[in-house]
Amino acid sequence: MNAPAGSLLSADQLRKAYGPTVALDGAAFSIHSGEVVAVMGPSGSGKSTLLHCLAGIVPPDSGSITYDGRELATMSDAERSALRRSDFGFVFQFGQLVPELTCVENVALPLRLNGTSRKQAERAALGWMERLEVDDLKGKRPGEVSGGQGQRVAVARALVTEPRVLFADEPTGALDSLNGERVMVLLTDAARSTNAAVVLVTHEARVAAYSDREIVVRDGRSRDMERAV
Numbered sequence: 227m228n229a230p231a232g233s234l235l236s237a238d239q240l241r242k243a244y245g246p247t248v249a250l251d252g253a254a255f256s257i258h259s260g261e262v263v264a265v266m267g268p269s270g271s272g273k274s275t276l277l278h279c280l281a282g283i284v285p286p287d288s289g290s291i292t293y294d295g296r297e298l299a300t301m302s303d304a305e306r307s308a309l310r311r312s313d314f315g316f317v318f319q320f321g322q323l324v325p326e327l328t329c330v331e332n333v334a335l336p337l338r339l340n341g342t343s344r345k346q347a348e349r350a351a352l353g354w355m356e357r358l359e360v361d362d363l364k365g366k367r368p369g370e371v372s373g374g375q376g377q378r379v380a381v382a383r384a385l386v387t388e389p390r391v392l393f394a395d396e397p398t399g400a401l402d403s404l405n406g407e408r409v410m411v412l413l414t415d416a417a418r419s420t421n422a423a424v425v426l427v428t429h430e431a432r433v434a435a436y437s438d439r440e441i442v443v444r445d446g447r448s449r450d451m452e453r454a455v
């Protein structure tokens with residue numbers, strides 16, 4: 227049950243059922259700072275459930291999750307949500323940008339919610355938009371940009387607080403392969419530059435190829451995958 231040495235986030239013996247459906251059945255996971263770990267597996271195998279448990283969004287029925295030396299289950303809901311705001315960033319399949327806000331306002335939003343002034347938040351947001359090569363879209367609304375551009379804006383928003391863990395669930399799932407690759411290159415470069423750990427859920431081998439290590443989830447159980455190099 228001990229966390230592997232040096233790991234930032236780890237889990238062991240995770241079990242989660244939704245009524246009769248067993249989503250996780252003894253899954254284990256670990257990641258250290260600066261590492262990109264791909265969570266692979268077919269649709270319905272439990273990848274998103276694993277991500278939601280690791281991020282403290284969904285409580286597992288049993289098993290342990292340790293982040294930075296603390297067991298998530300011992301924290302209150304308020305402590306877990308504060309942790310998500312301060313230490314975690316999220317990118318989902320569809321950017322889930324706020325349609326009424328401009329792109330720069332979307333990227334600045336997590337900082338604004340943490341109490342940063344508008345001017346400072348938007349300056350930081352623009353810096354991240356430059357790194358994701360979407361700074362020219364700052365005044366546009368999400369409805370006016372392409373899918374690939376919107377995902378790069380979503381990645382900038384996820385990184386603007388400089389999270390220690392970036393959770394990405396099928397971040398390129400709605401993109402064509404060219405745009406998907408661009409998002410992955412920029413996402414992994416940006417995350418590596420801040421030494422963030424990246425939990426990358428995908429069912430696509432060409433997306434997983436951007437990771438340092440792969441684990442495969444099948445029927446709610448995980449195992450390390452040997453990569454043929």
Ligand SMILES: Nc1ncnc2c1ncn2[C@@H]1O[C@H](COP(=O)(O)OP(=O)(O)O)[C@@H](O)[C@H]1O
Binds near residue numbers: 244247248249274276
């Ligand atoms: N909120 C939920 N309510 C009921 N069943 C769920 C819920 N979330 C996931 N499941 C079920 O749990 C299993 C694993 O789902 P999920 O973790 O989303 O898999 P994946 O992300 O690999 O496609 C599936 O059978 C799915 O239908």
Ligand SMILES: [Mg+2]
Binds near residue numbers: 273274275395
């Ligand atoms: Mg999923």
